[in-house]
Each structure stands twice: as C-alpha cells, then as structure tokens.
Amino acid sequence: MASEAYNPLGVEQPIYKRWEASGYFNPDKLPGKxxxxxxxxxxxxxxxxxxHLGHAVGVSVQDILTRFHRMLGEKALWVPGTDHAGIATQxxxxxxxxHEGISRHEIGRETFLKHVWAWKQKYGxxxxxxxxxxxxxxxxxxxxxxxxxxxxAAVQKAFIQLFNEGLIxxxxxxxxxxxxxxxxxxxxxxxxxxxxxxxxxxxxxxFTVATTRPExxxxxxxxxVHPDDARYKKYVGKKxxxxxxxxxxxxxVIADKLVDPKFGTGVVKVTPAHDPADxxxxxxxxxxxxxxxxxxxxxxxxxxxxxxxxxxxxxxxxVADLQAMGLLQKIEPHTSNTPRCDRCNTxxxxxxxxxxxxxxxxxxxxxxxxxxxxxxxxxxxxxxKVYFHWMNNIRDWCISRQLWWGHQIPVWYCRxxxxxxxxxxxxxxxxxxxxxxxxxxxxxxxxxxxxWFSSGLWTFSTxxxxxxTKDLKTYHxxxxxxxxxxxxFFWVARMIMFSLKFRxxxxxxxxxxxxxxxxxxxxxxxxxxxxxxxPLPMAEKYGTDAIRLSLILGTTPGQDFRLSEEKxxxxxxxxxxxxNIGNFVERQATLQKSPPPSQGGGAGGSRTSLADKWIAxxxxxxxxxxxxxxxxxxxxxxxxALYDFVWHELADWYVEIQKIQPNTALLIETxxxxxxxxxxxxxxxxxxxxxxxxxxxxxxxxxxxxxxxAKAQKNSxxxxxxxxxxxIIAVRNIRATHKVAPHEKLKxxxxxxxxxxxxxxxxxxxxxxxxxxxxxKASRKPDGHEAxxxxxxxxxxxxxxxxxKEVASLQQYIQALExxxxxxxxxxxxxAAVVEGERKKLAEAKAKLQQLMS
RNA sequence: GGGCGGAUAGCUCAGCUGGUUAGAGCACUUCGUUUACACCGAAGGGGUCGAGGGUUCGAAUCCUUCUCCGCCCACCA
Numbered sequence: 012m013a014s015e016a017y018n019p020l021g022v023e024q025p026i027y028k029r030w031e032a033s034g035y036f037n038p039d040k041l042p043g044k045x046x047x048x049x050x051x052x053x054x055x056x057x058x059x060x061x062x063h064l065g066h067a068v069g070v071s072v073q074d075i076l077t078r079f080h081r082m083l084g085e086k087a088l089w090v091p092g093t094d095h096a097g098i099a100t101q102x103x104x105x106x107x108x109x110h111e112g113i114s115r116h117e118i119g120r121e122t123f124l125k126h127v128w129a130w131k132q133k134y135g136x137x138x139x140x141x142x143x144x145x146x147x148x149x150x151x152x153x154x155x156x157x158x159x160x161x162x163x164a165a166v167q168k169a170f171i172q173l174f175n176e177g178l179i180x181x182x183x184x185x186x187x188x189x190x191x192x193x194x195x196x197x198x199x200x201x202x203x204x205x206x207x208x209x210x211x212x213x214x215x216x217x218f219t220v221a222t223t224r225p226e227x228x229x230x231x232x233x234x235x236v237h238p239d240d241a242r243y244k245k246y247v248g249k250k251x252x253x254x255x256x257x258x259x260x261x262x263x264v265i266a267d268k269l270v271d272p273k274f275g276t277g278v279v280k281v282t283p284a285h286d287p288a289d290x291x292x293x294x295x296x297x298x299x300x301x302x303x304x305x306x307x308x309x310x311x312x313x314x315x316x317x318x319x320x321x322x323x324x325x326x327x328x329x330v331a332d333l334q335a336m337g338l339l340q341k342i343e344p345h346t347s348n349t350p351r352c353d354r355c356n357t358x359x360x361x362x363x364x365x366x367x368x369x370x371x372x373x374x375x376x377x378x379x380x381x382x383x384x385x386x387x388x389x390x391x392x393x394x395x396k397v398y399f400h401w402m403n404n405i406r407d408w409c410i411s412r413q414l415w416w417g418h419q420i421p422v423w424y425c426r427x428x429x430x431x432x433x434x435x436x437x438x439x440x441x442x443x444x445x446x447x448x449x450x451x452x453x454x455x456x457x458x459x460x461x462x463w464f465s466s467g468l469w470t471f472s473t474x475x476x477x478x479x480t481k482d483l484k485t486y487h488x489x490x491x492x493x494x495x496x497x498x499x500f501f502w503v504a505r506m507i508m509f510s511l512k513f514r515x516x517x518x519x520x521x522x523x524x525x526x527x528x529x530x531x532x533x534x535x536x537x538x539x540x541x542x543x544x545x546p547l548p549m550a551e552k553y554g555t556d557a558i559r560l561s562l563i564l565g566t567t568p569g570q571d572f573r574l575s576e577e578k579x580x581x582x583x584x585x586x587x588x589x590x591n592i593g594n595f596v597e598r599q600a601t602l603q604k605s606p607p608p609s610q611g612g613g614a615g616g617s618r619t620s621l622a623d624k625w626i627a628x629x630x631x632x633x634x635x636x637x638x639x640x641x642x643x644x645x646x647x648x649x650x651x652a653l654y655d656f657v658w659h660e661l662a663d664w665y666v667e668i669q670k671i672q673p674n675t676a677l678l679i680e681t682x683x684x685x686x687x688x689x690x691x692x693x694x695x696x697x698x699x700x701x702x703x704x705x706x707x708x709x710x711x712x713x714x715x716x717x718x719x720x721a722k723a724q725k726n727s728x729x730x731x732x733x734x735x736x737x738x739i740i741a742v743r744n745i746r747a748t749h750k751v752a753p754h755e756k757l758k759x760x761x762x763x764x765x766x767x768x769x770x771x772x773x774x775x776x777x778x779x780x781x782x783x784x785x786x787x788k789a790s791r792k793p794d795g796h797e798a799x800x801x802x803x804x805x806x807x808x809x810x811x812x813x814x815x816k817e818v819a820s821l822q823q824y825i826q827a828l829e830x831x832x833x834x835x836x837x838x839x840x841x842x843a844a845v846v847e848g849e850r851k852k853l854a855e856a857k858a859k860l861q862q863l864m865s
Numbered sequence: 866g867g868g869c870g871g872a873u874a875g876c877u878c879a880g881c882u883g884g885u886u887a888g889a890g891c892a893c894u895u896c897g898u899u900u901a902c903a904c905c906g907a908a909g910g911g912g913u914c915g916a917g918g919g920u921u922c923g924a925a926u927c928c929u930u931c932u933c934c935g936c937c938c939a940c941c942a
C-alpha cells in the first residue's frame with residue numbers, strides 16, 4: 012500500500028501552537044536544571060511591510076542555534092521584537108495618505124502619528140505572524156517594540172547621559188539633506204550613485220573653472236588653487252572682481268592642498284554652503300557662507316533672479332545665461348557620484364543646518380579593541396577589516412531627524428534662548444528652571460532621533476536596561492548576533508559602542524553574518540523595488556522546513572547566494588524522504604509488536620550484524636560531526652552531513668537491509684537520533700514524526716529532548732562494510748552494462764581477504780545484488796576486483812545473446828563509419844569539425860567493441 | 866582613489882587549518898514499480914577547479930601577476 016507524501020499544510024500550524032502553548036520558548040519554563048545561558052537578540056524587522064527571504068535566512072540561523080542550545084540543556088533565550096524604523100515607516104505612511112490626497116502637514120503631527128500607529132498595529136502583527144510561520148522558537152513573552160515605554164525610557168536615559176557628558180552636541184554644519192523627506196540624514200543613509208553628467212568650463216575673471224554643478228556658482232565665495240601651482244601663484248591672496256550672471260562679484264583666491272592641479276584647469280570655485288569639500292576649505296580660510304539652495308530643494312532669495320527655481324531648472328537657466336554672456340567655454344561629458352537618499356532615492360543636497368551630533372571617536376576606540384582582542388568574533392573573519400576601516404575613520408554621527416515618527420529628542424530650550432543665549436537642557440520632562448536665566452518656560456526639541464539610536468541599545472534595552480534586571484544579568488552579553496553585512500555599520504558597530512559605553516561589556520560574543528539572498532538575476536532583493544519574495548507562499552507550497560534548508564545548506568556565511576524554486580523543491584523532496592523513512596519505521600515497529608507467522612521469530616531480530624555495527628558507527632560519527640559543526644557555527648556543513656546520512660546511508664542502505672535482516676530496535680534508535688539532530692534545521696516535520704512515536708504530550712515534545720551524545724569509537728565496521736557496499740555496486744554495474752534483467756538471479760563467486768566478511772552477510776548480498784554468492788575461484792580471470800575481493804559473475808545466456816547482438820550492430824556501425832571516412836568526397840568537402848566528429852565516433856565505437864569482446 | 870568578494874560538471878553552489886581516483890542538488894543517458902518514498906530506486910556520462918608564474922614530495926586549497934564579474938568605502942570640483 013502506498014503512503015501519502017508529506018503535506019506540511021495543516022501540520023505546521025498546530026505544531027507551532029503546541030510549542031508556543033508549552034511555554035518552552037521561555038527559558039524560565041524549561042524542564043531540568045539548566046545552568047549555562049544562551050541568548051540571541053533578534054534583529055528587529057522594520058514594521059514597514061512584509062518579511063522577505065532575507066529575513067527568513069536570519070530567522071532560520073537563529074532558530075537553529077536556539078533549538079540546538081535548548082536541546083543541549085542550556086537556558087536558551089531568543090528575544091524577538093520589531094523596529095519602528097523612523098524614516099522608512101514615515102515614508103510608507105506618507106505614501107499611503109498621499110493616495111487619499113492627504114499630506115502630513117495638513118493633518119498635523121498628532122493625527123499623522125495616529126495613522127502611523129495604526130499602520131504599526133497592522134504590519135507589526137503581520138510580521139510577527141510571519142516570524143512564527145517560519146518556526147521561530149523565540150520567547151514572545153519577552154517581545155519588544157523600539158517605541159515601547161520601557162525602550163523609550165532607555166533611549167532617553169542613554170541620550171541624557173551622553174548629553175551630560177558632552178558627547179552629544181548641537182552644531183551648525185554641512186549635512187546631507189533630503190528635500191523630499193525634509194530631514195537631515197547621517198552619512199550612512201546616503202547612497203552614492205555613479206551618474207553621467209557634464210563638466211562645464213566657465214570663464215571666471217582671468218581663470219577658467221571646471222565644474223559639474225554650475226548652479227552653485229551664485230553661492231561661490233572664493234576661488235581655490237593648489238599652493239604649489241606655479242601657474243596661479245601670483246593670484247593667491249588677491250581679491251578679483253569677476254563677471255557672473257548676477258553681475259560683478261568680488262572673490263578671494265585662496266591656496267589649499269585639497270585642490271588637484273591636474274583636474275580640470277586646476278582652479279576650483281568654492282561654494283562652502285553646498286559642497287562638503289568646499290565647506291572644509293571655507294572653515295580653514297574663514298570664508299563667508301552663502302546659502303543659495305533651501306530645504307525644499309529650490310534656490311533661495313540669495314540666488315537673486317534664480318530664486319524659487321528647482322536646482323535642475325536653475326542649472327539650465329544659469330548655463331543658458333553664461334552662454335549668452337559668452338562666459339561658457341565648453342561642456343564635456345563627465346560621470347560623477349550623485350548622492351541620493353537611501354530610502355526614497357531623491358537627489359540629496361549638502362546643506363548648512365543646525366543638528367544634533369554625537370562624538371564618535373571616544374566610543375569607537377573600545378569598540379575597536381573589543382574585536383581586536385577577540386572578545387567579539389566576527390564570522391566570517393574578513394569583515395574584521397571592513398569594521399576596523401570604518402571604525403578608524405569614523406565621523407561624528409548626525410542623530411537628529413526632522414521627522415515625526417520616532418523618539419522625540421529629550422532636549423528643552425528655554426523661551427529666552429534667543430535673547431539670553433540660555434543653554435539647552437536634556438531631560439525627560441520639562442525642566443523646572445533654566446540654569447542661565449532662571450526662566451521656567453521651555454519648549455521641547457521637535458526633532459526625533461535617528462532610528463538606529465534606539466536599535467543600538469537593543470541587546471540590553473530588551474532585557475530591561477536601564478533597570479538591573481535578572482534577565483540582564485543572566486543573558487547579557489548575548490551569545491550570538493545574527494545579521495547581514497549591509498547593516499554592519501548602521502547597527503552592529505553602534506550596538507558594540509553603546510553596550511561598551513553603557514554596560515561596560517560587549518553586546519554579543521559572536522557576530523554571524525549571513526549573505527544576502529539574491530534573486531534569479533543575482534540582484535539584491537529589495538522591498539522598495541518589489542523584488543523581495545514573500546516566503547509564505549513558498550512555505551505553503553513546499554513547507555517551511557524545505558525553505559529553511561534551502562536557505563542554510565550549501566551557503567557560506569557572508570557570501571551572497573541566489574535562491575531558486577528548484578532548490579527549495581529539492582529540499583522538499585528530502586523532507587518527504589524523511590517522512591517516508593518514518594512511515595517505514597512505524598510499520599516495522601508495528602510488525603515487531605505482532606510478528607506475522609511468515610517472519611518467524613526474527614522480525615525484530617536483535618542479533619547484531621556487521622550492517623548494524625556499521626550504522627551504529629555512522630550514527631555516532633554523525634552525532635559528533637553535527638555537534639562539532641553547530642558549536643562552531645558551521646550550519647551548512649552540519650546540515651549537509653545530515654542530508655547525506657539520511658538519504659544515502661539510512662534510506663539507501665540501512666532501510667533496504669531491514670527488509671532482509673531486520674533489527675527494529677536499532678532502526679528505531681537510529682531514526683530517533685536523526686530526528687533529534689535534524690530538529691533544529693527542520694523543526695516541523697521532525698516534531699510531527701516524533702509525535703507519531705511519543706504522542707503529543709507537552710513533556711514528550713521533541714524540542715526539549717536531550718541532544719544525543721557521541722562516544723569515542725573506532726570505525727572498523729565502517730571499513731568492513733564499505734567492502735561489501737563496493738562489491739554490491741560493482742555487481743550492479745556489470746548487470747546494468749550487460750542489461751541483465753532486474754529479477755534474474757546470477758551466480759557470484761568471490762575470493763580474497765574480504766570473502767569471510769561478505770559471506771557473513773550472504774542473505775543481504777544475495778538480495779541487494781540479486782545474486783547467489785559463494786566462495787570459490789573460477790577458472791577465468793575475475794570480472795572485477797573490489798576492496799580485497801575478486802569476483803566472478805556467471806552471466807546468463809540471454810545476456811550473452813544480448814552482448815552478441817550489440818557486437819554485431821557495433822560492427823555494422825563501424826563499417827559504415829569507415830566507409831564514410833574512406834570517401835574522399837566527404838573528407839575534403841565536409842567541414843573539418845564534422846569529419847573530426849566522425850573520426851571520434853569511430854574511435855569510440857571501436858573502444859566499446861573491444862570492451863564488449865573482452 | 867582605497868578595500869573586499871566571486872570565478873570549481875550544462876545550471877546553482879559546497880569543499881575546514883594543503884594529502885589517496887575534486888563533491889552535492891538540478892538537468893542529461895539507460896534500466897526499473899521488489900515490504901517506506903516516482904517529491905522514488907539502480908547504474909552511468911560530464912570538470913586540465915578563470916589564466917600565467919612560484920613554494921612543496923604533493924596545490925582547487927598557500928604566495929604572486931593578470932583577466933572578467935559583483936560589492937563596499939571615499940570631500941576629486
């Protein structure tokens with residue numbers, strides 16, 4: 012009777028419910044005495060939409076590790092949560108409202124935030140449901156959201172401390188400004204995109220200046236040359252009057268090493284308000300700053316007749332004006348890096364703005380040391396270099412955002428600030444009295460913090476900080492941080508700095524970096540581009556276990572990989588294989604309980620054969636291998652070993668042997684060990700199969716079973732058994748090439764040192780190779796030699812006839828080819844490649860014939 | 866401009882600190898329904914491990930140069 016294939020639908024959800032109801036996701040409720048703690052902080056997914064396969068990789072890795080350590084008998088804690096994701100979420104909600112023709116400015120901050128909270132409610136749940144569907148065994152009783160009251164308290168505490176220590180300061184600087192998002196951004200939120208543009212050569216008094224942004228010309232306050240440039244030395248320090256499209260203007264000529272004499276003409280126009288490099292020069296030479304582009308991306312009043320125009324419009328107009336005035340010499344094509352908003356892709360404007368910054372160098376120093384000393388280990392190691400490079404060149408972090416969605420900056424300004432220059436105060440609530448003017452009226456800073464500020468506290472804020480909770484003591488530093496390399500700086504680096512600052516300890520001991528899941532074309536999956544794949548439909552089709560295996564097996568940490576549906580289907584097949592082994596085992600178990608007469612007394616035969624010793628050795632080896640690899644975070648190799656064992660040893664050999672020489676007790680033992688070892692990888696199917704053996708009682712669930720232990724052993728049976736396997740394979744090979752009917756039993760004679768071993772398993776060899784094996788040499792030379800044994804097969808007459816037939820047809824084929832090649836017409840006129848091909852065919856045919864004749 | 870990664874069977878990729886005939890899955894060829902499984906079984910074909918040079922008894926693995934892809938960082942107007 013045929014068994015049904017494994018159908019994950021309807022199996023997975025009830026199992027997840029059982030796990031969750033058991034309370035075992037919470038380490039406090041795990042049975043047994045547990046001393047060692049193992050903890051993972053889940054990188055909180057943004058509440059901006061849906062989970063994609065990239066998240067699924069992370070969840071799979073973390074779940075494998077958590078389940079493994081739980082079964083090892085540790086207090087395994089995996090803390091889940093979601094991230095408010097400031098700017099990303101605000102954009103989504105703005106777009107949503109835009110469809111209804113509403114702008115956030117119309118409805119005001121309070122109402123807008125209500126909309127965002129509603130969004131968060133909807134998508135936050137959706138995402139946690141998706142995490143559940145992936146089988147994540149995280150402790151939902153400890154779930155957090157970055158804007159929960161206690162996490163907000165942590166943010167405020169951290170900010171105020173840094174503020175009071177002088178590490179957070181307010182400054183007017185050139186920052187990246189997104190005209191669409193209407194906010195400042197940090198350096199990391201800028202993507203430099205190489206774009207084709209033009210290089211404009213403009214007459215500037217006695218000079219010619221090359222620029223890519225002629226529109227900033229009206230904001231120029233100086234001209235710069237290299238100090239050693241002989242061509243221009245005489246002008247340095249002089250004020251020149253130059254003709255511009257806004258009339259004559261006086262510009263100072265400065266000398267600065269930043270100028271590359273080889274680029275363009277070696278003269279640079281300096282626009283301190285709208286170019287980072289020019290800003291630095293402006294600071295060095297105390298140049299006036301003329302802001303000619305506003306926060307809305309349009310030209311300001313200072314831009315005279317261009318005021319109100321978009322930057323691109325102003326560029327065209329100024330170029331036209333320059334041309335009309337005869338000041339434009341030439342335009343060359345030129346590619347340069349355009350800064351664009353990481354979130355909305357709008358072209359950014361470098362802008363002078365008053366923002367809050369965090370001093371990073373003092374925080375970076377211990378963070379560098381932590382990785383250098385090995386207190387934090389990054390997997391793969393090569394990311395150390397990237398980390399160090401960024402940390403060593405770290406710049407101050409612009410942490411204020413002109414957004415509504417996020418943690419409002421806990422800074423208060425005295426009403427008299429403008430008149431009396433009162434210093435701002437950092438406080439959760441409105442301060443009682445101004446330190447400078449003793450005034451009592453304050454207004455809170457309207458800006459919010461960069462979303463990564465709160466994420467930076469994540470490992471300890473979710474465990475209760477700033478309170479010294481028991482969780483914090485037990486589970487911090489966490490064991491592993493699992494993430495992808497694209498947020499190494501955004502997040503991982505900042506967590507390390509914050510944890511060392513506020514906790515004086517590292518936030519995690521290991522950073523496990525997974526690769527990005529790429530689409531079919533090898534491109535990064537992206538939610539905003541719509542190339543993200545929703546794992547759920549895939550999981551419904553193939554099962555969550557198959558998805559998880561396809562994301563882990565055959566991948567390497569830090570290495571991006573493509574995912575195809577075929578790969579998922581392949582692992583679905585594997586899961587089904589396991590399912591069917593389960594069917595077989597259950598059947599054998601039933602037979603053992605009530606052995607049918609035909610089976611004699613041997614149905615559950617307990618005699619230990621070489622095959623039994625072999626599978627026991629292999630299982631023991633597997634336990635050791637999987638355990639070692641999981642402990643060293645080599646998930647792919649652990650999983651691969653399991654895959655190979657289950658399919659190619661347990662199923663292909665041991666299960667087949669059971670049909671001849673059963674040892675049901677050992678079969679069950681092996682099978683159950685496999686279920687345990689495979690459980691972290693494929694939790695659903697293994698739990699379902701386990702339930703068939705042990706019921707659905709909470710206490711007997713697979714997820715809390717003890718991890719198998721390996722014993723020290725010699726692999727003697729494995730080596731002996733290999734001889735037998737090789738013999739069987741060799742015989743099958745000969746049968747196949749001689750086209751012996753599958754059912755036809757052949758006589759097999761063997762001789763050699765392994766003969767004895769093989770004969771002890773005579774019934775097995777007979778059945779698996781379809782032969783009648785006996786010891787004894789034949790007079791002719793052996794048909795083959797395999798691992799210390801010569802063997803002779805007596806091929807039946809039919810197959811001899813078959814060979815004769817084949818020989819005859821081959822001979823005809825060879826004759827035909829030879830005739831063709833003897834034909835001069837063919838060899839001279841046909842393409843050389845074709846002739847060559849025919850020659851090759853002939854050689855092959857001859858070789859085959861020779862093989863058959865011998 | 867600096868740095869990183871990839872290049873292994875037709876395709877997608879494993880291959881740990883150098884060690885016997887370089888692996889897997891899919892695809893392909895032939896055969897097959899016997900006490901689980903056709904989401905299956907058996908047997909097989911297919912690779913000068915990107916190219917050159919070097920170290921070594923021995924290199925896919927270590928060193929070096931080069932080529933082609935991909936990525937990250939960076940104030941070249």
